[in-house]
Amino acid sequence: MQFDETDKKLLQYLQEDCKQTTKELSYKLGLSVTAVYERIKKLENSGVISKYVALVDKTKIDKKFLILCHVKLIQHKKEYLMQFEKEVLNLKEVTECFHVSGDYDYILKICLKDMDDYRNFMVTKLTTLQHIASTHSSFTISEVKHTTEIIL
C-alpha cells in the first residue's frame, strides 16, 4: 500500500488516540468526514492498522515488576526453536519475545507483580520450558520510555 502525507498524519493521530471522531480528524486534516472515513477503512482493510486497543497503566494494576530475560537454548535445531516459541506464546506474563542474534537466542519482556511473583514464575513456568541452556534476567529499575507509536 502507498501512503501520501495525509495518510501518514492520519496514522500518527490514530496511534496517539484512536477514539477521536472522524469529525475531529477531518478538521485536523482539512478533509471531509467521508474522505477521512474512507482513508481509515483503507488502512484497516490493508492491515496497516492491525487493531485498536486500550492501554493499561501497569503501575495501577499491581504489575510494576518488569523483567528482561535473556534466554539461550542448548542447540539451534529448528525443532527446539519452534517448540520454545510455541510455549512462550502461551505464557501470558510474557508480553514480548524476540529471537535475536548474539550471545543469547531470545529476549523476553515479562510483566509481574513483585519479586515473589518473579521467583514463582521462574521456577514453575520459565525453567520448565524445554531446551533451555541458560537464562540471564535484568530487572528494570525504571521504564524510561514506552510507546506503541511508530514514526512513518
Next chain:
Amino acid sequence: MQFDETDKKLLQYLQEDCKQTTKELSYKLGLSVTAVYERIKKLENSGVISKYVALVDKTKIDKKFLILCHVKLIQHKKEYLMQFEKEVLNLKEVTECFHVSGDYDYILKICLKDMDDYRNFMVTKLTTLQHIASTHSSFTISEVKHTTEIIL
C-alpha cells in the same frame, strides 16, 4: 482502585479491542449498557486505562528492522542518567527504553527500516548522546510475540 471480576473481564476485553460498543460489552458481561458505561468511565478517570490507540503493523510500513540495543554509561552519576534519559525520549526511533540492573545500564528497542537506516541511526543519533561508554546491539531475527495486553 479496587477491581471486581467484572472489571477485570472488562479490562481484558478493552485491551483486546477497544472499538467494541458498550452494547456488545454489556451482552458479554451480562450487565446493562449504563452499568458498563459507568465502569468504563471509572477505569478511565482513575487512570487505569491510560489511552486508546491504533496499533500499526510494522511489516506493512517498512519498519521491519528491530534492534535491541544494550547501553552502558561511563558513570552512574544522577546527572548523566537524567541527561541520557531525556535525550532518549526525543529519539522517535526508540519505542522502548528500560533502565536495568546488570552488566548494561539501559536496554533500548529501536524500530528501523533496514541496515542502512541502522547505520545512519547509530552514527548520527545514538552515538552522539553523551556519557555513553559502550553499546551492544542485538538484531531481532523475528518478533515471536508482541502484545500490549497485561493479564490481571
Next chain:
DNA sequence: CCTGAAACACTCACACC
C-alpha cells in the same frame, strides 16, 4: 446495580462532482 427514555453525536452508505 438495574431499566427506560430522551438528546445528541457519529457512522456509513449513497448520490454526485
Next chain:
DNA sequence: GGTGTGAGTGTTTCAGG
C-alpha cells in the same frame, strides 16, 4: 480522488426503583 445528505445506530445523561 473528493463532497454533502440523511437514516440508522451509538453515546451519554438523567430520572426512578
